[in-house]
Amino acid sequence: MQLSSKHLLGIRQLTAQDIQLILDTASQFKEVLQRPIKKVPSLRDVTIVNLFYENSTRTRISFELAEKRLSADTVNFAVSGSSVSKGESLLDTVNNILSMKVDMVVMRHSATGAPHFLSKHIQASIINAGDGINEHPTQALLDAFSITEKLQSLRGKKIAIVGDIMHSRVALSNIYLLRKMEAEVMVVGPPTLIPKYLQEAFDIRVEYNLLKALQWCDVANVLRIQLERQNQVLFSSLREYNLAYGIKKSVLAQLKKEIVIMHPGPINRGVEIDSDVADSQQSVILQQVENGVAVRMAVLYLLAGQRES
Numbered sequence: 001m002q003l004s005s006k007h008l009l010g011i012r013q014l015t016a017q018d019i020q021l022i023l024d025t026a027s028q029f030k031e032v033l034q035r036p037i038k039k040v041p042s043l044r045d046v047t048i049v050n051l052f053y054e055n056s057t058r059t060r061i062s063f064e065l066a067e068k069r070l071s072a073d074t075v076n077f078a079v080s081g082s083s084v085s086k087g088e089s090l091l092d093t094v095n096n097i098l099s100m101k102v103d104m105v106v107m108r109h110s111a112t113g114a115p116h117f118l119s120k121h122i123q124a125s126i127i128n129a130g131d132g133i134n135e136h137p138t139q140a141l142l143d144a145f146s147i148t149e150k151l152q153s154l155r156g157k158k159i160a161i162v163g164d165i166m167h168s169r170v171a172l173s174n175i176y177l178l179r180k181m182e183a184e185v186m187v188v189g190p191p192t193l194i195p196k197y198l199q200e201a202f203d204i205r206v207e208y209n210l211l212k213a214l215q216w217c218d219v220a221n222v223l224r225i226q227l228e229r230q231n232q233v234l235f236s237s238l239r240e241y242n243l244a245y246g247i248k249k250s251v252l253a254q255l256k257k258e259i260v261i262m263h264p265g266p267i268n269r270g271v272e273i274d275s276d277v278a279d280s281q282q283s284v285i286l287q288q289v290e291n292g293v294a295v296r297m298a299v300l301y302l303l304a305g306q307r308e309s
């Protein structure tokens with residue numbers, strides 16, 4: 001079995017079969033990660049550059065670990081300290097790196113479409129680790145993996161995505177993935193943070209009342225308010241946001257069932273989620289991070305196989 005593309009630019013470009021193949025392969029790598037020796041030789045002859053033009057903790061470390069567990073050679077590039085500050089263009093930077101014989105590029109960039117642009121100009125496989133407010137495909141894949149671990153499958157499951165939908169690449173990638181895998185999706189948050197086009201474009205539900213959304217769902221995927229991407233006032237204050245949309249023990253106590261709480265991180269305690277919820281048994285936030293390594297191993301492994309064919 002092979003993926004339908006040599007790049008991972010977004011979930012938008014994947015088929016349901018691609019997604020299933022990545023999730024199944026990730027299960028096998030998760031098993032490898034439980035062994036005393038967590039390393040396999042699969043990518044021994046592959047060189048990967050991690051190109052991070054935007055801040056990252058989890059995603060960057062997770063990709064680096066996934067590459068190391070697969071025995072790839074890796075180089076890391078961070079914009080601060082590079083020649084980007086001397087005015088070099090993205091394409092020039094990447095072409096210079098590729099002339100050193102690099103096979104795959106993992107990239108995060110603040111501009112929507114940056115990895116798509118590069119994929120048209122270079123030979124190496126590109127993996128999008130987040131492009132602006134567009135997509136973050138490996139996050140959606142690890143979220144899907146984590147949901148499947150808890151609820152066995154995605155089809156027919158009810159997922160509420162809570163918060164700043166408008167500025168979140170995690171939300172968009174999750175919506176693409178969950179709809180392709182026939183899960184039901186609801187977005188919930190203040191009307192100013194939910195784009196109007198979503199409901200029709202993706203056949204999803206929109207809700208402005210948090211309690212109603214939580215009563216409906218099996219899983220709540222809670223998002224950070226992306227203040228760095230907002231150039232106008234979209235809600236009154238973080239305190240009021242927390243009162244209306246923050247996930248609290250008191251709100252969860254009103255539900256008749258126990259729902260799964262997810263968050264891609266970084267969490268802002270006391271804003272979109274309260275500490276006692278984030279640290280509770282219901283939350284799978286740290287399992288998501290753990291699963292991220294297995295899922296990224298699967299993506300790298302499958303794309304490397306694609307290159308040779």
Ligand code: NCD
Pocket residue numbers: 058059130136139169170223224264265266
């Ligand atoms: C997200 C991101 O950078 O898009 N974080 C992540 O990758 N785990 C979400 C966020 O920054 O809120």
